[in-house]
Amino acid sequence: MDAARLLPILGAFLFLLPMLWSPMPGEQTGRSTAADGLYLFLAWAILIVLAALLGSRLVSIEQEKRRPGSNPETDDAGD
Amino acid sequence: MQGIEPMVPFNILVLVCLAYVLVLFVVAFVVEHPAIRLRARWLRSPLVYTLSLSIYCTAWTFFGAVGYAARSGLEFLTIYLGPTLVFIGWWWVLRKLVRIGKAQRVTSIADLISSRYGKSNLLGVLVTVIAVTAATPYIALQLQSVTLSFGVFASPVDTFGAPPGKEATALWVAVGLALFTVLFGTRNLDANERHHGVVTAIAVEAVVKLVALLGVGIFVVWGLADGPAEIFSRIEASPVANWTLDPGRWIGLIFLSGAAVLCLPRMFQVTVVENVEESHLATASWAFPLYLALMSLFVVPIAVTGLMVLPEGANPDLFVLTLPLAGGQGALAMLAFLGGFSSATSMVIVAAIALATMVSNHIVMPFWLRMQPSRAVSGDVRRIVLLSRRVSIAGIVGLGYAYYRLSGGSSALAAIGLISFVGVAQILPAMIGGIFWRGATRAGAATGMILGAAVWAYSLYLPSFGPEGIISDAVMDHGPWGIAWLRPEALFGIEGMDPLIHALFWSLTLNAMTYCLVSILGFPSPMERVQGAAFVNVFEGGLTTGGWAGGKAEAEDLLILSSRILGEDEALAFFQAEARAQGKEGFLPDPTPEFLDGLELRLAGSVGAAAAHAMLSQVMGGETVSVEDLVAVANETAQVMEYSAKLEEQSEELSRVARQLREANEKLTQLSEQKDAFLSQISHELRTPMTSIRAFSEILMAGDVPSEQAARHAGIIHSEAIRLTRLLDDLLDLSVLENGSVRLDLALVTVLELLDRALLAAGETLPERQFAVRRDLPSESIYVTTDPDRLTQVFINLISNARKYCDAAQPELRIVVRQRGGRMIADFIDNGTGIPEESQALIFEKFSRLTDQNRAGGAGLGLAICREVMANLGGTITYLPGQGGAAFRVTFPLRLQKAA
Numbered sequence: 013m014d015a016a017r018l019l020p021i022l023g024a025f026l027f028l029l030p031m032l033w034s035p036m037p038g039e040q041t042g043r044s045t046a047a048d049g050l051y052l053f054l055a056w057a058i059l060i061v062l063a064a065l066l067g068s069r070l071v072s073i074e075q076e077k078r079r080p081g082s083n084p085e086t087d088d089a090g091d
Numbered sequence: 092m093q094g095i096e097p098m099v100p101f102n103i104l105v106l107v108c109l110a111y112v113l114v115l116f117v118v119a120f121v122v123e124h125p126a127i128r129l130r131a132r133w134l135r136s137p138l139v140y141t142l143s144l145s146i147y148c149t150a151w152t153f154f155g156a157v158g159y160a161a162r163s164g165l166e167f168l169t170i171y172l173g174p175t176l177v178f179i180g181w182w183w184v185l186r187k188l189v190r191i192g193k194a195q196r197v198t199s200i201a202d203l204i205s206s207r208y209g210k211s212n213l214l215g216v217l218v219t220v221i222a223v224t225a226a227t228p229y230i231a232l233q234l235q236s237v238t239l240s241f242g243v244f245a246s247p248v249d250t251f252g253a254p255p256g257k258e259a260t261a262l263w264v265a266v267g268l269a270l271f272t273v274l275f276g277t278r279n280l281d282a283n284e285r286h287h288g289v290v291t292a293i294a295v296e297a298v299v300k301l302v303a304l305l306g307v308g309i310f311v312v313w314g315l316a317d318g319p320a321e322i323f324s325r326i327e328a329s330p331v332a333n334w335t336l337d338p339g340r341w342i343g344l345i346f347l348s349g350a351a352v353l354c355l356p357r358m359f360q361v362t363v364v365e366n367v368e369e370s371h372l373a374t375a376s377w378a379f380p381l382y383l384a385l386m387s388l389f390v391v392p393i394a395v396t397g398l399m400v401l402p403e404g405a406n407p408d409l410f411v412l413t414l415p416l417a418g419g420q421g422a423l424a425m426l427a428f429l430g431g432f433s434s435a436t437s438m439v440i441v442a443a444i445a446l447a448t449m450v451s452n453h454i455v456m457p458f459w460l461r462m463q464p465s466r467a468v469s470g471d472v473r474r475i476v477l478l479s480r481r482v483s484i485a486g487i488v489g490l491g492y493a494y495y496r497l498s499g500g501s502s503a504l505a506a507i508g509l510i511s512f513v514g515v516a517q518i519l520p521a522m523i524g525g526i527f528w529r530g531a532t533r534a535g536a537a538t539g540m541i542l543g544a545a546v547w548a549y550s551l552y553l554p555s556f557g558p559e560g561i562i563s564d565a566v567m568d569h570g571p572w573g574i575a576w577l578r579p580e581a582l583f584g585i586e587g588m589d590p591l592i593h594a595l596f597w598s599l600t601l602n603a604m605t606y607c608l609v610s611i612l613g614f615p616s617p618m619e620r621v622q623g624a625a626f627v628n629v630f631e632g633g634l635t636t637g638g639w640a641g642g643k644a645e646a647e648d649l650l651i652l653s654s655r656i657l658g659e660d661e662a663l664a665f666f667q668a669e670a671r672a673q674g675k676e677g678f679l680p681d682p683t684p685e686f687l688d689g690l691e692l693r694l695a696g697s698v699g700a701a702a703a704h705a706m707l708s709q710v711m712g713g714e715t716v717s718v719e720d721l722v723a724v725a726n727e728t729a730q731v732m733e734y735s736a737k738l739e740e741q742s743e744e745l746s747r748v749a750r751q752l753r754e755a756n757e758k759l760t761q762l763s764e765q766k767d768a769f770l771s772q773i774s775h776e777l778r779t780p781m782t783s784i785r786a787f788s789e790i791l792m793a794g795d796v797p798s799e800q801a802a803r804h805a806g807i808i809h810s811e812a813i814r815l816t817r818l819l820d821d822l823l824d825l826s827v828l829e830n831g832s833v834r835l836d837l838a839l840v841t842v843l844e845l846l847d848r849a850l851l852a853a854g855e856t857l858p859e860r861q862f863a864v865r866r867d868l869p870s871e872s873i874y875v876t877t878d879p880d881r882l883t884q885v886f887i888n889l890i891s892n893a894r895k896y897c898d899a900a901q902p903e904l905r906i907v908v909r910q911r912g913g914r915m916i917a918d919f920i921d922n923g924t925g926i927p928e929e930s931q932a933l934i935f936e937k938f939s940r941l942t943d944q945n946r947a948g949g950a951g952l953g954l955a956i957c958r959e960v961m962a963n964l965g966g967t968i969t970y971l972p973g974q975g976g977a978a979f980r981v982t983f984p985l986r987l988q989k990a991a
Contacts, residue, residue, distance in 0.1 A: 020180030027172045027345060031338045045332040046323045049165055049391055056175065056384045060377045063179040067373035070182070074370070 016066050019059070026055040104244050104428075111429055112271065112436070118295055119275045119288035137374035142294035143361045144379050145301070147174060147352060148386050149229070149438035150236035151508045153300055153431045156387060158408035160394040164334025169341060171387050173348030175380040181372050184353065185362065187526050189372055191629045192363040196696040200359040200518060201449040206700035207525040207626050208533035209618035215453035217537060218518055221544050222356045222449060223487065224552070225514030226442055228507040230491025231498065233435035234261045236408075240431050243412045244424075261495055268439045269488040276444040277480045289440060290365050296433035301385060303430025306423055307411050308389020311396045315418060322392045329395040343592040344509075350519045351512040357438065360445035439488065447483035455479040473657075476697065510551050513595050517543040520603040524610070529623045535610030543602025551594035646679040649687075650973040652707075653694060660911075663971075665693060674751040679928070679972055765936055772951075776818055780811035821952045825937070828959035835878040835963065837987060842908050842915065843871040845879055849886030853894060862894055863903040871908045875915060876986045877964055885957045885968065889919045889979050892953065896977065897923035913985050918971060920978040931970045 030048055152170070159167035177185065188203075197203045201222065205215030238261045275289045316322050326332060352358050366372065397410030401417060411431070415424040459475060520543075521536040615623065646666070654662035669689065670680035680686050687707065694703035787804040790796060796804070827833050850864060893904045899922045907918040926934060937955045954968075961968045966983030 016182035017180070020176045020183065023176045023179055024345075027176070028342065030336060031341055045164055045334065045391075046326040048336075049168075049326070052165065052168055052172075053384065053388065056172075056380065059175065059179055060381050060384065063377035063380065067376045071370045071373045 016070060019062060019066065022062075023055075023059045026059070027052070029055075104241065107425065107429070108432060111432065112267065115292045115295065115436075116271070116274075119292040122291040123275070123288035137368075137371040137378070139291060139294045140361075140366065140371040141375045141378040141382065142297040143290045143365065144358070144375060145297035145382055145386075146293060146357055146361060146437045146441050147355075148297075148300065148383070148434060149508075150233050150431050150435040151229075152386060153304065153434040154236050154240070154408050154411055155508065156390045157394045157397065157410045158406070160390050161331060161398055161407035161410070164331050165336070165391070166334065166340065166344065167390060168387060169344035170348045171383040173345045173350070174352040175383060176345070177349045177352050178376050178379050181376040184523070184526070185372055185376075186369065187629060188353075188363050189366050189369055191526060191626055192366065193369075194629055195625070195700065196692050197700070198364060198452060198696065199445055199449045200354065200356050200522070201453050202695075202700055203359075203363075204518065204521055204525065204536065205453065206695075207622055208521075208531075208536050209616055209622055210700050210704040211533045211537075212453060212457050214521070214533060214537055214540075215449070217540050217544075219446075219449040219453045221514060221517055221540065223446055223490070224544075224548075225511040226356065226446055226487070227490045227494050228498075228555075229511045230439055230442060230488065231495035232507055233439050234264055234491060234495045237261075237264050237432060237435045239406075239409065240412055240428055243409055243416070244428065258496070261492060264435075265488050265492040268436060269443070269485050271436075272440045272443045272447075272484050272488070273481045276440070276447070276484060277477050286365065286444065289444065290361070293361070293437045293441060296437040297382070299426075299433045300430040301382065303426045303433075304386055304389065304411065307415055307427050308393060310415060310418065310420060310423055311389065311393050314420075315396055315400065315414070316392075322395070325399065326391060326395050329398055331391065331395050331398065337589070339592050340589055343589075343595055347509070347512050347516060347595055350516040354515040354518045354522065355512075356445040356449065356515070357442040360441055360448075364445075439491070443484045443487050446487045447480045450483040450487070451476060451479040455483070473697075507555065509591055510555050513551055513591065513598065514544070514547055516595070516599060517547060517602055520599070520606045524606060525623070526626050526629075528610075529620075529627045530610055530615070531606070531623065532610045532613045532615045533619055534613045535606045535608070538609050539602045539604075539606030542605050543598045546598040546601055547594060550597065551590065554590075646681065649690060649707075650679065653690060654973065657693065657697060665690075674747040675754065761933070761936070769937055773822075777815065780815045784808050784811050784815075821956065825952060825956055825959060828956065828963055831963065833881075833963050835987070836880065837876055838879050839874055839876050840879045841872050841874055842917065843868060845883050845886060846871060846906065846908075849883050849890055852883070852887045853890035860894060860902065862897075863901065864890075865903065865905045867907070871906075873908070873910060873915065873985075875983070877983060878987070881960050881964060882983065885960050885981060886917075888953045888957050889981070893919065893921045893923075893977070897921040899923050899976075910985065914966075914982050915985055917981045918974075918978060919981070920971070920974045920976055922976045925975070925977045926970060928972070931972065934970065935968070 030051070156167050156170075159170075191197065192203070195203075195206050197206060201215045201218035204218050205211050208214050241260050272289075275292070276286060312319060312322050316325065393410055393414060394407060397405070397407060397414055401410070401413060405413060411427050412424055415421075415427055456476065456479065459479075517540055520539055521531075524531040525536070650662060650666055653665070657665065666680060669686050673680050673683070673686070675681070691700075691703050691707055694707070697703075787808050791801060791804055791808075846866065890904065893902070897904070901922075903922045905918075905920045905922075907916075907920070909916045935954050935958045937952060957968050961981065961983065964983050965987055966981065968979060968981050971978040971980045
């Protein structure tokens with residue numbers, strides 16, 4: 013559950029990272045657009061895989077919780 | 092490369108488009124077909140859900156992303172990174188939105204906001220206006236891209252001048268789209284506003300555009316270049332590599348696109364409203380980002396290759412089309428064309444449906460309701476809702492077309508996508524605040540949104556029309572009336588910001604700040620508190636919106652109201668189910684708060700929360716949030732909640748049992764009274780004719796009577812004897828029927844025949860009375876297997892009852908025959924005053940007569956016999972309330988089997 017909450021924060025960090033190594037406007041350093049693109053798509057792929065893993069886990073947890081007929085909402089009462 | 096000849100004649104192209112739309116039509120139609128909908132479970136799979144989300148990728152993505160990449164390098168990715176973050180973070184916001192959407196039967200984003208802030212219609216109107224304003228140029232953009240891509244095929248690629256009938260193309264596209272949307276978006280008024288057919292068609296379109304874009308990408312990477320390695324070096328060498336990452340724009344655009352994916356009406360429609368199951372969201376959380384990644388994977392290679400291969404000055408927005416054409420790949424180009432066509436059509440269809448729902452629920456319906464005299468909701472509301480949706484769809488697509496014509500399809504349209512995003516992002520503070528912060532108020536949301544939208548319009552939307560538009564160059568440079576700090580692109584004197592980011596920053600900052608400030612200073616109304624708690628604590632459940640305590644409404648009034656919105660059958664079924672849940676028989680449940688809440692949610696699914704609330708308020712007389720409700724909202728520590736929930740459950744159970752017992756007791760008492768009454772009735776009924784027979788026979792026995800007088804006396808004796816016999820026959824009949832030992836003569840007859848016979852026979856009752864009978868002969872021509880004599884007997888009874896008791900000046904009887912499943916339903920409805928509610932349960936009992944005996948003339952056995960006959964025929968006869976007169980519903984099986 014907490015992992016699912018943290019994932020977008022990790023994603024935001026990964027996507028904002030290129031800003032750090034970007035040159036100041038006007039300055040022309042040897043930055044590679046193709047490499048930047050490759051990095052972004054790689055980060056994207058990692059996020060997708062992580063989300064897929066988490067998503068299936070969360071669904072099975074939810075369903076398990078619902079089956080005994082107990083209050084299915086207790087997981088959210090804590091936060 | 093030289094100029095490229097058009098590969099396909101214009102009219103063939105039109106044919107291809109028509110054929111494609113026809114396929115979509117068939118898909119949507121087949122899916123809507125009930126038999127298929129039940130069988131094909133995959134239609135409700137997470138895959139279809141994820142694919143339908145792809146309407147985020149409009150023609151602006153399909154064609155525009157390449158152009159964007161050619162102009163600003165990797166910045167185009169921000170448009171897809173934002174939604175990715177929102178979807179992988181579904182546990183935060185999307186899950187809550189979907190849960191709320193289901194709990195409150197939300198029909199649109201305007202409905203969500205209006206419902207959260209105390210079902211306020213003002214906010215609904217506000218959100219609708221913002222959404223329509225922002226979406227109009229966007230729809231125009233779609234029309235433009237379809238028209239442009241038509242142009243590529245219809246004329247040489249390097250002269251983008253007006254191809255034959257450019258305006259006409261746009262017009263026909265607009266008309267076709269409006270027609271398709273009306274046909275499939277408003278076929279029925281679904282209780283939860285879902286459109287399976289349209290969603291599936293959209294999913295098909297999603298596949299088409301993905302395949303098309305991937306196809307072009309693969310062709311470019313492996314056909315025009317030697318694979319990824321060469322593309323890699325080409326990217327480095329091309330002007331695209333010279334872009335610089337502007338941190339402000341980078342963050343701003345990621346945030347903006349993330350906000351847009353939540354707030355765009357069409358995205359809200361597919362994500363929240365059309366969601367069938369919450370678990371689909373888990374799949375979409377990774378599959379939708381994957382779709383976006385695949386869509387953008389080949390964008391840069393296509394842009395780079397296009398800039399290299401195609402002649403100088405070629406429109407980069409059309410590289411997806413012109414590259415395959417230049418490479419001589421006609422089929423691929425056609426696929427790309429269809430991909431672009433798909434992107435445009437699916438966006439327009441869903442946007443039109445979503446916006447039309449909003450316009451009709453928040454602007455047209457409330458206006459229409461206000462026009463009605465209070466309490467009386469007359470006329471068929473369903474038809475009006477559907478009509479207003481259809482007109483709204485046409486209106487919205489028409490607005491898009493008008494904008495396209497006015498802007499002349501200028502290149503300024505290309506930037507409009509982001510401008511429109513900033514517009515809808517104004518809804519974000521009210522939405523996020525609404526689902527996480529209970530203290531947020533209606534006034535805060537309204538002022539925040541108005542201020543934000545005003546700043547957006549002033550600093551971004553209006554300037555986008557160009558200097559000839561509303562805001563002149565002088566104002567842009569020096570501010571209105573020379574006030575420099577009000578310059579649209581440098582508010583408060585802060586210069587040098589990118590205009591888009593400038594507008595985004597100021598509009599959202601001011602929006603959110605006023606929203607918070609006004610909310611903190613103000614105080615939410617009771618209704619807002621209740622709704623706020625229901626939204627923020629949606630996962631805790633239990634606490635419903637409890638708003639209808641102490642209702643004064645008559646169940647019958649409510650039934651009339653809801654059958655005009657939901658349709659008669661559905662409303663009756665809903666009322667019957669509710670009545671049964673309360674442990675009552677018949678169609679009329681007690682108007683308990685729980686029942687009213689359920690009813691309001693049900694109506695909200697059709698006409699939106701605000702309208703449903705207003706309608707019920709009309710019937711109930713004013714809002715009824717009481718102090719107890721507020722106490723209930725305040726005392727919600729977990730323990731109290733759990734304890735009270737348990738207690739409530741028990742007391743509900745108790746009250747249900749008690750109600751059943753009370754009803755049983757009442758019935759027993761009545762039955763015992765009836766038994767006594769039956770005996771005294773019987774003796775009375777037997778005695779009256781007996782007395783006159785004895786008296787007249789004594790006279791005759793005395794002898795000296797003139798012969799004609801003797802004949803008259805004999806006649807009276809005879810008729811009294813007949814009356815006696817008939818009474819005894821009836822009693823005998825009743826006891827045979829009650830024992831179930833009656834013999835049935837089954838035969839195959841049409842209902843028409845039976846009714847004809849019944850009407851003929853019943854004509855003998857009060858023949859002097861003018862009596863109109865309205866029937867629908869074709870619907871009656873259904874063959875049934877039943878006992879014709881017995882059934883006719885029931886019909887005769889009902890018709891002659893109507894003749895006898897209908898007290899209207901122009902009495903009229905309506906006979907409606909329908910087939911539902913394996914059963915026939917025949918309703919007999921007259922236009923008299925009907926039967927008072929307290930007597931409705933009694934009329935089927937023996938010797939029950941409502942009026943005095945002289946008028947009735949019968950023994951009061953008719954309906955009792957009818958009930959027994961119908962029980963023997965495997966059917967029922969019930970009194971149907973809320974029809975504006977006395978109404979009886981007879982149901983019986985289509986094919987009666989002979990008892991073994």
